[in-house]
Amino acid sequence: MIERFDPLQGARLQVLDEAGEPGAGLDPGLPEAALRAMYEAMARTRAADAKAIKLQRQGRLGTYPPSRGHEACQVGLASAMDRGDWFFPYFRDLGMYITLGYPLADHFHFWMGNEAGQRTPDGLNIFPIAIPVGSQIPQAVGAGMAAKYRKLPIAVVTTFGDGATSEGDFHEGLNFAGVFRTPNVFVCLNNQFAISMPRERQTASATIAQKAVAYGFPGVQVDGNDVLAVYAAAREALANARAGGGPTLIEAFTYRMGDHTTSDDAGRYRAKEEVLEWERKDPLLRFRLYLGRKGLWNEAYEKTVQEEAAAFVEKAVADAEARPPATPEDLFSYTYGTMPPDLMAQLEALKASLAGGRP
Ligand SMILES: Cc1ncc(C[n+]2csc(CCOP(=O)(O)OP(=O)(O)O)c2C)c(N)n1
Numbered sequence: 001m002i003e004r005f006d007p008l009q010g011a012r013l014q015v016l017d018e019a020g021e022p023g024a025g026l027d028p029g030l031p032e033a034a035l036r037a038m039y040e041a042m043a044r045t046r047a048a049d050a051k052a053i054k055l056q057r058q059g060r061l062g063t064y065p066p067s068r069g070h071e072a073c074q075v076g077l078a079s080a081m082d083r084g085d086w087f088f089p090y091f092r093d094l095g096m097y098i099t100l101g102y103p104l105a106d107h108f109h110f111w112m113g114n115e116a117g118q119r120t121p122d123g124l125n126i127f128p129i130a131i132p133v134g135s136q137i138p139q140a141v142g143a144g145m146a147a148k149y150r151k152l153p154i155a156v157v158t159t160f161g162d163g164a165t166s167e168g169d170f171h172e173g174l175n176f177a178g179v180f181r182t183p184n185v186f187v188c189l190n191n192q193f194a195i196s197m198p199r200e201r202q203t204a205s206a207t208i209a210q211k212a213v214a215y216g217f218p219g220v221q222v223d224g225n226d227v228l229a230v231y232a233a234a235r236e237a238l239a240n241a242r243a244g245g246g247p248t249l250i251e252a253f254t255y256r257m258g259d260h261t262t263s264d265d266a267g268r269y270r271a272k273e274e275v276l277e278w279e280r281k282d283p284l285l286r287f288r289l290y291l292g293r294k295g296l297w298n299e300a301y302e303k304t305v306q307e308e309a310a311a312f313v314e315k316a317v318a319d320a321e322a323r324p325p326a327t328p329e330d331l332f333s334y335t336y337g338t339m340p341p342d343l344m345a346q347l348e349a350l351k352a353s354l355a356g357g358r359p
Pocket residue numbers: 092131132133160161162163164165189191193194195256260
């Protein structure tokens with residue numbers, strides 16, 4: 001299906017229009033339970049995101065990058081992944097974590113400033129969050145290359161923003177992936193801004209998806225507020241990668257509804273009308289309309305979903321806050337399996353200084 005949507009011709013894959021109506025022949029035909037699970041993951045993501053912002057305002061969580069508006073990208077992509085696939089995240093991926101089954105308490109714990117919150121439970125293949133923009137891309141390509149050497153039938157997914165496409169890491173990563181046909185799926189969440197920098201000033205390309213053409217592999221732009229479009233494109237790209245068909249670049253065209261982080265005020269660089277326009281494209285609303293058409297959504301179901309999401313979030317907050325506070329050693333503990341001697345020496349010096357001795 002991807003090849004039918006040529007980014008050089010300005011095509012964008014959309015399954016659901018804004019009224020939740022699927023385009024002819026495009027509905028992936030997911031079973032009811034899978035559709036409900038997607039909607040519930042989107043609702044949980046939105047509730048967890050709103051809670052994180054409140055916790056930050058109360059001084060209970062550190063600087064936080066809001067995800068509102070990105071739920072379809074995150075839930076659609078994570079729902080398309082298989083258990084054996086790997087994920088190299090960026091910093092705005094809450095719905096990926098929730099959908100992949102990563103404990104929300106651990107995720108909150110990380111944003112509360114505790115590095116132990118990057119632990120990944122057994123059975124989940126998730127790399128630590130990349131804060132340096134784009135740095136996860138070559139790492140994901142390296143993991144893809146390793147999977148290829150080992151002949152593992154898996155795909156490696158990495159997410160990043162539109163801003164990351166100006167980093168050298170993006171170009172080096174995609175170039176290498178194209179030459180060696182690594183099993184990577186690159187997913188750019190084009191939310192139109194990198195902090196205050198609008199997309200038009202990020203790149204002179206008409207689309208981000210078309211950059212794949214130069215690296216010799218398929219690129220597709222999808223409606224990032226349409227969970228089924230993201231799912232369909234990701235499912236195809238992942239299957240192709242696992243089967244040895246090489247990488248794909250997916251540009252999920254969306255909008256960051258909130259501030260860049262809790263330290264930002266997007267009202268200083270974006271027009272209210274633009275935000276309102278995107279409000280009408282709300283990914284949850286669109287999917288709800290689709291579910292309603294299929295008889296899978298009503299007010300009673302919505303009430304249950306909201307109550308369950310709130311309980312899920314409150315439990316995660318309670319669990320995260322019940323954990324012991326971070327220790328100075330935590331600064332050192334989570335990067336290396338075996339700490340190198342220079343860090344060991346720094347840790348000893350820190351301990352001595354905390355104990356009142358001279359380092
Ligand atoms: C290498 C690097 N440069 C600058 C920053 C500061 N910074 C953090 S997020 C960001 C913008 C990222 O924009 P984009 O890639 O579009 O992702 P979005 O935040 O929109 O999801 C910048 C410049 C950083 N973290 N790393």
